[in-house]
Amino acid sequence: MAKLLNNRWFLFIVISLTWGSSFILVKKSLLGFSPYEIGAIRVAISGLLLSFIGLPAIFKMPRKTLFWVIAAGFFGNFLPMFLFPIAQQKVSSSLAGILDALFPMFVLAFGFLFFGIKSRWSQVLGAVIGFLGAASLIYFSEANTDSSQFWYAMIVVLAGASYGINALLIKEKIPDLSSIKLTAAVFTFWAIPSFVILFFTDLFHNFEWTPERTEAMGYLGFLSIFGTAVAMSLYYKLIQNTSPVFASSVSYVLPIVAIIWGVLDGEKFTFWYLIGAVLIGIGIYLIREKKKEPYLAPPK
Numbered sequence: 001m002a003k004l005l006n007n008r009w010f011l012f013i014v015i016s017l018t019w020g021s022s023f024i025l026v027k028k029s030l031l032g033f034s035p036y037e038i039g040a041i042r043v044a045i046s047g048l049l050l051s052f053i054g055l056p057a058i059f060k061m062p063r064k065t066l067f068w069v070i071a072a073g074f075f076g077n078f079l080p081m082f083l084f085p086i087a088q089q090k091v092s093s094s095l096a097g098i099l100d101a102l103f104p105m106f107v108l109a110f111g112f113l114f115f116g117i118k119s120r121w122s123q124v125l126g127a128v129i130g131f132l133g134a135a136s137l138i139y140f141s142e143a144n145t146d147s148s149q150f151w152y153a154m155i156v157v158l159a160g161a162s163y164g165i166n167a168l169l170i171k172e173k174i175p176d177l178s179s180i181k182l183t184a185a186v187f188t189f190w191a192i193p194s195f196v197i198l199f200f201t202d203l204f205h206n207f208e209w210t211p212e213r214t215e216a217m218g219y220l221g222f223l224s225i226f227g228t229a230v231a232m233s234l235y236y237k238l239i240q241n242t243s244p245v246f247a248s249s250v251s252y253v254l255p256i257v258a259i260i261w262g263v264l265d266g267e268k269f270t271f272w273y274l275i276g277a278v279l280i281g282i283g284i285y286l287i288r289e290k291k292k293e294p295y296l297a298p299p300k
Contacts, residue, residue, distance in 0.1 A: 011234050011235075012238065015231055019235075020260075022084075023254075023262075025227060029085070031215070032217065033216055036201055039084075040195070042081045043078060043190050044198060050188060054186075066185075072186065076167070076232070077187060078193070080162050084156065090152035093267075094261075094267050095156075098255040099153055101254060101280065102131065102157055104130065104251060105131055107167055107168060107248040117244075126283045128283075129279055133283060160251070167239055168244050170240070179237035187229060235250075255277075256277050
């Protein structure tokens, strides 16, 4: 099992399937909870489950390391947990997964602008081709119908940018912290503001158990444990074992998984979805990491 957890492609596949399924789980959770309740519950549950590891890790961390852990957690484990359910009030689960494929573009752009990280031309080409695949899916999906609103779709794009910053902070600022300690510390810290947010929602004041909320709680519980705490720990390990660019390429597979769940839930599927999926696959192939090629610009 330890060997599998160190295999980049095993981690890649597990994370892709887990996060690709999270969009439909958010959609189902919205049937019984508000976007703010969903985001806060995801972080709070994960924080509670991991606090026995997170609290000791936080108290033992140097202040500088703790600062970067908190910052990375905000961009990767706190803010996006609210942005996605807010967006999915108007954006379908399939389209949310599609738009999340823009994530590697932000990693490449922010990495170059803020960290001096150079990418191979093939990686840039792969990112562009992957983007074109995502764009084709967007153009021939609900993004061109009245049911999808542009500004809600842009919230998903903002979440992708947030994930991009998170990936770079982890690789460049805290590369040596173990993935489980990093995940536990992040969720333990951000569970505190999440409980504060929950206090101001209906969950603690006018909450009533209904059949819809009971079913939604099942989806939200699964999403919180496996789609948040477990998947994020594996994702951090993937970043540390490879690079932010390679790890971010999981988002090229997310639309495929999201579309499959969307179709099973009654959303449409067209031939253009297949074309987009092929382009995304080519993008993944080109963006993959080669072991001996450096990513940092040489010092001047």
